[in-house]
Amino acid sequence: DAKTTQPTSMDCAEGRAANLPCNHSTISGNEYVYWYRQIHSQGPQYIIHGLKNNETNEMASLIITEDRKSSTLILPHATLRDTAVYYCIVRAAGGSNYKLTFGKGTLLTVNP
Amino acid sequence: DAGVTQSPTHLIKTRGQHVTLRCSPISGHKSVSWYQQVLGQGPQFIFQYYEKEERGRGNFPDRFSARQFPNYSSELNVNALLLGDSALYLCASSGQETEAFFGQGTRLTVV
Numbered sequence: 001d002a003k004t005t006q007p008t009s010m011d012c013a014e015g016r017a018a019n020l021p022c023n024h025s026t027i028s029g030n031e032y033v034y035w036y037r038q039i040h041s042q043g044p045q046y047i048i049h050g051l052k053n054n055e056t057n058e059m060a061s062l063i064i065t066e067d068r069k070s071s072t073l074i075l076p077h078a079t080l081r082d083t084a085v086y087y088c089i090v091r092a093a094g095g096s097n098y099k100l101t102f103g104k105g106t107l108l109t110v111n112p
Numbered sequence: 113d114a115g116v117t118q119s120p121t122h123l124i125k126t127r128g129q130h131v132t133l134r135c136s137p138i139s140g141h142k143s144v145s146w147y148q149q150v151l152g153q154g155p156q157f158i159f160q161y162y163e164k165e166e167r168g169r170g171n172f173p174d175r176f177s178a179r180q181f182p183n184y185s186s187e188l189n190v191n192a193l194l195l196g197d198s199a200l201y202l203c204a205s206s207g208q209e210t211e212a213f214f215g216q217g218t219r220l221t222v223v
Contacts, residue, residue, distance in 0.1 A: 041217075085154075098145055099157050102154030
């Protein structure tokens with residue numbers, strides 16, 4: 001699986017958009033970009049994933065650059081409950097092999 | 113629907129002892145994966161089982177073993193516990209075309 005690079009930490013004001021970047025310059029053509037988050041001492045929570053098109057769901061939006069070497073997770077209106085470590089992961093989707101390679105992620109702190 | 117359930121939630125063991133951690137996947141999910149998360153790090157992949165067969169193994173010593181049962185639940189076993197095995201152990205289940213969903217983990221402390 002391709003390696004990802006994320007900032008160690010970021011701050012965001014409550015109610016503002018949080019934009020979390022991720023670099024994955026060695027991504028392969030069949031690899032998807034996944035985002036998970038982990039609130040303190042809980043299990044990771046799936047947020048969103050995408051291949052090359054921008055994706056949006058009830059939690060967030062995922063913007064992937066045209067060359068697919070980087071992406072941005074957008075939380076449109078951050079709340080205090082969005083304070084968590086956010087992990088950007090690259091893997092091939094589907095099939096029976098399911099391994100997620102986590103880095104250290106980005107600690108997002110949402111401030112009042 | 114119940115999510116991924118893990119038991120116990122917390123556990124304290126002594127060095128050299130053995131421990132068994134349990135995981136029940138989401139109904140209909142046939143794949144179970146185990147991860148170890150030490151303080152300050154992201155989760156590290158230990159094992160993946162699909163249809164009761166091992167499909168992947170991370171860089172962990174042979175003291176770590178796992179198995180999956182016919183009902184797709186799983187156990188993670190760790191022998192000869194070391195202080196460094198203290199961590200949050202996470203179980204994740206996934207279906208053929210679904211994402212991985214994680215349990216709340218088992219906090220293991222080795223003293």
